[in-house]
Amino acid sequence: MSPRVRRTALPYDVDEDLPREPTPAGRVLDARLHLLDRQTLDVDDVPVACVDDLEVRTASGSGDVTSGASPAYVTALLSGPVLGTRLFGGRPPASRLHRILWRNVADVGTTVRLGVRGEDLDVLWVERWVRDHVVGRIPGGRHDPQ
């Protein structure tokens, strides 16, 4: 392992005053605690997806969100194959992401509620495909259980 770093050789100034955490009015959400891995429900209480990852951008849409230079915003909840990169690392191409736009989020509690119907969202294309090509075609698949 790396040898112990001398205090004087640390990459930051040890006596520097760290910036105070902002204390905004209203609710504070921790992205990891309150968003990641939460269930999303649509406006009719139908489960849509689990929040597998988040898309975070700066206000201008460019620049590095991790630099902290400009405030970062959660622009979308991600779900689907992105779970693989979260488990094993790496980064999927942006074109392959399935997004639920942040403006569709209505409420964040023990679940994340959306203000739209899940039916219209991209993330559910697998569900729709399975329904239209497999489950819906088996007799009785579209009827209520008896």
Added chain:
Amino acid sequence: MKRLLGVALGVLTAIGGFLDIGDLVTNAVVGSRFGLNLAWVVVVGVVGICLFAQMSGRVAAVSGRATFEIIRERLGPRTAGANLVASFLINLLTLTAEVGGIALALQLASSVEPRLWIPVAGLAVWLVIWRAKFSILENVTGLLGLTLVVFAVALFLLGPDWSELADQALSPTVPGDEGHAVYWYYAIALFGAAMTPYEVFFFSSGAREEKWTVKDLSQSRLNVLVGFPLGGILSVAIAACAAVVFLPASVEVSSLSQIVLPVALAGGKLALAVVIVGIVAATFGAALETGLSSGYTLAQYLGWSWGKFRRPAQAARFHLTMIIALLVAVAVLMTSVDPIKVTEFSVVFSAVALPLTYLPILLVANDPEYMGKHVNGRVTNALALVYLVVILAASLAAIPLMIATGAGS
């Protein structure tokens, strides 16, 4: 009056639903080899499953969240994913054992070899999952499974030496011709049979299916606290029947056909017919529960739409998962693997996997964010900690004991 009926129905269903192929086989095998010297394990297991089911039912009713959603929220995707893989595979193993059990029971009724029954059993299980309402599938199989009470009746008809049975049960010893390692191996198997994890997935997801709220808590507590102990008594009766008939003759139970012989000896053809109906119902009910559990676990982890209260088309991936799980179970059984062997492995691996579901449930049952004022009380927590130790010990010891004893042979 209606409320009383509801309570009775819930309790009866819990009794019938407690027993599955794992309980039947493990209790009979243990009874034939150790008499009632392992009956204490059933007591430990029943108290454990009461505690566990009661906690997960409460979590489901109060937070409105099912087990695997919570496991992922609390443990993160990686740990929960590993947990999911293990739980799903063991559940699949149990599903395979149950479907095989249906086929073996039907063989007893017909003499037609089980390999011909396996696809029929798989199809029947799927049809019920596909079309029947949740409450119907739960109540009908539970009530029919209640016919296994015939094991208790048979025990009385056999007129055993009660004092000897009581002596074995109350001051257990390892019988002379069996080793200590084998004794403890079967203790873990019995524990795993009583506390199978699928019961918890099913119980907590079932609470969501039936839209339980805080108001239903007392009913659920009653079902569990009365139904499961009575189910445990039936387990002991199965072991006692095997002990009375097989232990003196040095017969080692290795097939379902042997398990029903003591009942036939005691009660004749009528009792035999009843016990076969009971075994078909118990294994069928458990096959439904494990089949549904395979869908529940995966759908809850990945956030899919799930539930029997929806039309299959509205929970498409959930239903597709169950179809695939059943196809895998049928395919495995069609390789002529012995369902009894599958059962024996499934109960031991259930014990191995138990901490994976127990610990997250215990954490959430103490989390006010989810539970509000319904967090665990002190007594529950004290008991839960004792069981945490027991469950961890059983889980860690299971595989070394399995290797050391050659799976109990």
Added chain:
Amino acid sequence: MQVVRRRAALLVVLPLLVTAGCAVGSTQGPADDARALADPLAQVTSAVETALLATSLLDEGRTSTTVTDTALLDQVHVLQDASDAVATLVPAPGPGSAWQSDALAAVGEAQTAVADARAWATGAGGSVDEVTAALEDAGARVDDLTATLQEAGS
């Protein structure tokens, strides 16, 4: 480099030697043979006793043909396993090989008796007395052999 290679070679050869040591016969003496044969013989006893119970129950009209038939079929499989276990044993020098052939003969007798019982149960012929007597003989033979082995094994 030389050292590393030598160590690697050792890592390959050592397990090979260990496995090779186990290749021919896992038993060392007559007592081990006796213990190794006792397990399959216990299975045979179990199968014969089960078959006796199943036939007597059918004779008294307490079971159906299907249940007895299935029970007997299951015992055929148990006996097959026991027979395999006995036949695959490699005995040590001494009485082991005589015990092995006795055990094989006992298993064979039990197999015949159970097969006959099944024939009777399904109505193919024979009488319950013959079938029971054959099963009891097979059981007695296994018991004798088990007793001999127990003496030798302890």
